[in-house]
Amino acid sequence: MALIELKNINYAYGAGEPVLRDLGLLVEVGEMVAIQGPSGSGKSTLLYLVGCLLDLQSGTLRIGGRDMGALSQDGLAAFRHRELGFIFQQFHLLPRATVLENILLPCRDATPEQVLKAKSIAASLGLGDRLEHLPNALSGGQQQRAAIARALMNDPAIILADEPTGNLDSASSSQIMDLLCRLGSRGITVIIITHDSEVAARAGRIVTIRDGRITGDIIKFRTSAIIAKNETAPTATASGFFSKYRVREALANLGRNKLRSILTMTGITIGIAAVLAMTTIGQFTKRKILESYMELGANTLAFYGYPNWSLRATDKVEMPFNSFDWKRDMAPLKKIFPEITLMSPMLRSWDSGATFGGRVVNTDVRLYGVNEDGLALAGRALEGGRNLSKLHVEFMSNVCLVGAEIAKRLFININPLGRILQVTQDNNALSCKIIGILKHKASNNEWNKPDFQIIVPYTYFEKAIGNPWQVEIHNVLLQVTPGTDIRKTSNGIKAFFKQKYGNAGQFGADSDSLLVAQMEKFLTLFTILLGAIALISLAVGGIGITNMMLVSVSERYREIGLRKALGATNLEIRTQFMVEAVVICLVAGLVGLAAGFAVYEGIIFGASKVVTKLQFEWVFDYAAAIISFTAIMAVGVLSGLLPALKAEKLQVIEALRNE
Structure with missing residues (x-):
């Protein structure tokens, strides 16, 4: 039964002369064939074609009944892995891998059973004590035996040997040929390329090639051993990327x-x-x-509302707006906008003065009215004392917080806390008990210096200041939770008051959110x-x-x-x-x-x-x-x-x- 069948094979390297010319050859199962010929005769090319290492250019190659020309590159690779074993003249052992690792090379990720099999094959070839050696520690004969062991790992049906004894001495050559003959006697088809007549004489069939054509085919004997097609050898399947x-x-x-x-x-x-x-x-x-920036008030919103002075007498106003009423207008905002965490009115007066013990500061002093949240909203901290409380606001307490420069100028070598400060505002005068001293805060604002500020409860401010325009709430500071879209909140509050007062008021907001963005x-x-x-x-x-x-x-x-x-x-x-x-x-x-x-x-x-x-x-x-x-x-x-x-x-x- 023909295992290998070649018909009308022609092959040329590049644009050169054909190396094989209309070549045909049949090889039976279990035959040991020696292919002889001078250098350049095409014998190695023939072996490479049978080994699927070169692509067919013309003709037909069938192995085991399968058309090799019809297989893809991956199909040919799988066939080589499963059916063929190669023995090279140069051995081609990996120089930095041990003998055992070289033998296991066809197995990909070797299993424990395959390792045992490799050791068994190596032992049968006399390499049992050389498995952990590197190839350069072996003799030429031992290296070739290692290559044969590698070729046998997947139980191939065909062994292809290219000048297997070409680099060996006569004794080693004889040992290698004995091994190949034993493989042939087991029914493995063996094809040997050689120019050595003594090597060819050991084969059962000698095929001679010259100038790309078969010029001689002598069959001396054929082995009677027949082996089944290799069905158990592992296929060349790819492992996972990170196997x-x-x-x-x-x-x-x-x-x-x-x-x-x-x-x-x-x-x-x-x-x-x-x-x-x-x-x-x-x-x-x-x-x-x-x-x-958040600490400086980047999440703080200054909201304002003023009467719409551009209204005409004929314009219809459903609800008039003059200023914010804290309880009616502002207190509900926290429920409508839950992101609001702090909120305080901001009342202010200009051209104030401060007096204590005969000392006077009447330049740059500003009086502010806020609630208990005002200090935090203004980004201010205390050097000493305590902040305004909700009770101070509720009961209109005459208490105050004073700026660092006022405390320094009026209270030389005296603790300001608990002292009564006299504050003048236009034609009005008010007094307050100092309960806190503000920390120094640098500023380039010449019109509003933080160290000259006096802060009182806004309810006391409304009670004490006689000017009705200064006690109206037009400005409110609000703080929202970090991460809130402050512009969205601002637009929401404006829409709320617009819906409530219509065109009677003009509402807007200022914040540093754009700068922060x-x-x-x-x-x-x-x-x-x-x-x-x-x-x-x-x-x-x-x-x-x-x-x-x-x-x-x-x-x-x-x-x-x-x-x-x-x-x-x-x-x-x-x-x-x-x-x-x-x-x-x-x-x-x-x-x-x-x-x-x-x-x-x-x-x-x-x-x-x-x-x-x-x-x-x-x-x-x-x-x-x-x-x-x-x-x-x-x-x-x-x-x-x-x-x-x-x-x-x-x-x-x-x-x-x-x-």
Whole structure:
């Protein structure tokens, strides 16, 4: 029964002369065939075509009844993996892998059963005590036996041997031929390419090729052993992208040149550390600056309402508006707008004066009327004493808080707390008991200096000030919860009063929310720019990985060719190199994340020592961490893509012949 059938085979390399010319050949199951011929006769090309290492150009090749020309590249790879075993003249053992690892190479991710099988085959070939040795520690004969053991791992139906004794002495050659003859006697079809007549004489059939044509075919004997088609050998299926096998292979390959790997990883480590540190510092700076703006009242709204002076006598007014009534107009707002946390009227008078014990301050003094929330809304703090209370407001208590400069000028070497301060306002005079001293607050406002302010309950202000225009509530300060869209709240309050009073009043609001929004946009852009600068260094590290992987591909041409010959698909080759790039990025990236964390925490610690208001804190920005990890994966995939595609496109024969 014909196992291998070739008809009308023609083959030429490039535009050169045909190497094979209208060649036809039948090989029976279990035959041991020696193909002889001078150099350039086409015998090796014939072997490569039978081994599916070269694509058919014309003619038909059937193995086991299947048309090889109809199979895809992945189908041919699976067939090589399952049905064929290769023995090369140059052995093609991986130099940095042990004998056992070389034997297990066709198995992908070897199972414990396959490891036991590999050891059993090695023992039967006299290599039982050499399994942990590297190939350069073996003799030529032992290396070739290791290659034979590798060829037998998947129980192939066909053994293809290309000059298996070409680099061996006569004794080793005899041992290798004894092994091949034993394989033939077991019913395995063996095809040997040789120019050695003594080697050819050991075969049961000798086929002679000259100038691409068969010129002789001598059948001396055929073995009677018949083997069944190989159904149990594992197929060349791809494992998951991050399978243990691929990760282990990647780490092993990276470990073979530790110094180069470490230097390449350093670029990625620096890049990832920079991305994490810069992005986190940018976000941290943005948060702290916005918080400081909030402390200055960025979430505070100054709402005002005045009569509509543009109304004409003929305009219809359903409900007149003159000023806000605190209980009727303002108190309900907290229920309608739950985001409002603090609220206070703001009454003020100008050209006031303050007197105590014969001392007078009558320049820049301003008198304000607020409720118990007014101090917090104005962003003021106390140097001593206590704030206004709800009871002070309710009972119109004649108490006050005085600015730092007033306390300094009027109360020399005297504690102001509990003292009675006389306040003059136009033709009016009022007195109040000092219950608190305001902290110094710097300001460039020449018309309203914080250190010259006097704050009293607004109810007492209304009672004590005789001018009816000054006691009307036209201005109200409101504070909303952080994160609230203050413009939306402002528009809502305006709509509320517009609906209530119609065109009788003019309502509006002022806040720093627009400034904060612009500042937030600027800080976001600042963070993005920091991250972009860091990404440049990461990109440089990625280019370094690409360069290293391209060098690795060039150094491993033979390994790639060997893996393909043993049944690795293009996808598996591509995936392996991409996994190596991703693994090196992951290892370097994890180190970079730790380094980045240490860097930005160090920066925050140093800044806390320089900026007194800034306190050290442990910061972990999830967005920065996600961006950094995404960058790790992206750089790993992109930097490995070009080398992986280059490795995938390598032709098996060219790779195996590479020096």
